[in-house]
Amino acid sequence: MFQKTRSQLILAYVAVLTVILSVFTIAVRFTFTRSLNQQLNLRLSNLAKAAAFNMDNEDGELETDEDEILVGQAQAIEWFDLEGERVGQQGEYELDFPLDIEQLSESQNHPDSIRSVAIPVYSLEDETELIGYVRVSQSLTELDNTLRRxxxxxxxxxxxxxxxSGVGSIWLTRRAMQPIEESFARLKQFTADASHELRSPLMAIRTNADVALKYPEGMRDTDAEKLTAISSASDQMTRLTENLLLLARSDRVSKLQTKVINLRLILSDLIQLHKSQIEEKKLTYRQQLEADLFVLGDEILLKQLFNNLLQNAIHYTATDGVITLEAQKNNQNSITVKVRDTGIGIAPEHLDQIFERFWRVDKSRSYQTGKSGLGLAIVREIIQLHRGNIFVESQLGIGSCFIVHLPVKVSQY
Incomplete structure (x- = not known):
């Protein structure tokens, strides 16, 4: 029962950690990349300033001293005149793109992963006299490799x-869920014990009330009304305790009492059982049942499953409505049963809640209608025990359709 909750908790733990690690990784990479780029720009800028001192104008001709500066293997220094023509070069790294005099910048990326820094060069004798330009470039391969690593x-x-964290979250989830599961197991045991013990006194109350109503001689009208109310209340409480006992037992089932069952016979018997109710409400009943619908399952539980769905359809379908029962074999592995009605329908926001225990759309009318909110919860439990699925299609004012998929063979726990 708690497997889905455990899985959701594990996924939540992993998802939260994934978000945290992703944010941390992005921050680290951004900071590290920015630091590497700043360091590279600073090295190139310093190298360009040093190269600028090795260029001078002698008698109208530009001269460069290309031997005093150490250049790295992936670096290149170029000197240019005022027209942007290269007049000197140092380093084995060959560059084939021209100098853009109009757009000198401290740092500029070029094709083939190259970054360059270009600065103007002024005369050593007259610092206001522009004599040329120097450009220092370096391959970004090393930087890219560092970032890739x-x-x-x-x-x-x-x-x-x-x-x-996934392994740890499994361990933590088990530790966290253990007291909850133990408490829930004790609650289920208490529910089963209480339901079992309540059956006898409730039966006694109902029996005595029915006997008194059977012999009304000398009974006042008000007494008859009270006894009728007592009988009705005891009947409702009896159904509630039976449902609680069934749920408590189904929660503890480890192996189903399976045998080969023909669902067509079960469905036909249930229709005969509810025929008087259908006729009393003047409902139209339709069916489309295939002949051979054999399934390996628990006969008592399957009867309870479809009995609850039919009762639900009859209860919520108004007079002159239509109830349709369809059953067909999809393939060699599964059978689909549809219980369709033209009742009040279910609001879209309630579709995820209708299988919860004690949930009702109108809780204020639960005593008047005799509905405890356990019918569909029992349906879901039985379907899960048979490793099947149930889906609901519904529209307010139009009706609902409960679609049950049951495997032909039930895998044991």
Whole structure:
């Protein structure tokens, strides 16, 4: 029962950790990338300033001293005249893009992963006299490789962290859910014991009330009304205790008492059982039942399952409405049963709640209608025990359709 809750908690833990690690990874990569870029720009800028001192104008000709500066393997220094023509170069890194005099910048990326810094050069004798330009460039391959290794490291760290957190969350979830499951097990046991013990006194109350009503001689009219109310209330409480006992037992079922059952016979018997109610409300009944609908399951539980669905359809369908029962074999592995009505329908926001225990659309009328809100909860429990599924299609004022899928063979727990 708690498997779905445990799975949701584990997914929630992993999802939260994934978000945290993702934000952390993005922040680390952004900070690290920005720091590397700033360091690279600073190195290129300093190298460009040093190269500017090695360029001078001698008698109207530009001269460069290309031997005093150490250039890295992936770096290049270029000197240009005022027209942007290259007059000197240092380094083995060959560059083939021209200098853009109109757009000098401290840092500029070029094709083939190259970053360059270009600055103007002024005469050593007259600092206001512009004599040319110097450009320092460096390949970004090393930077890209560093960032790629960082990405691999961060990605591997996230994957390992999520794996370990997944294992840890399983352990933590089990520890966290253990007291809840134990408390729920005690509650189920109490519910089963209380329901079992209440059956006898409720039966005694109902029997005595019915006997008194059977022999009304000397009874006042008001006494008859009170005894009728007592009988009706005891009948409702009896049904409630029976449903609670059934739910408590189904929660503890480990193996079904399975045998080969023909669902067509079960459905036909249930229709005969409710025929008087259908006729009393002047409902139209239609059916489309295939001949051989054999399934391996618990006969008592399956009768309870479809009995609840039919009772639900009859109860919520107004006079002159239509109830349709369809059953067909999809393939060799599953059978589909549809219980369709033209009743009041279910609001879309309530579709996820109708299978919850004690849930009703109008709780104020539960005593008047005799509905405890356990019928559909029992339906879901029985279907889960048979490893099947149930879906609901409904529209307010138009009706509802409960679609049950049952496997032909039930896998044991």
């Amino acid at each position: 960082l990405d691999y490291g961060l990605g591997s760290g996230i994957a390992i962290s999520l794996l370990l």
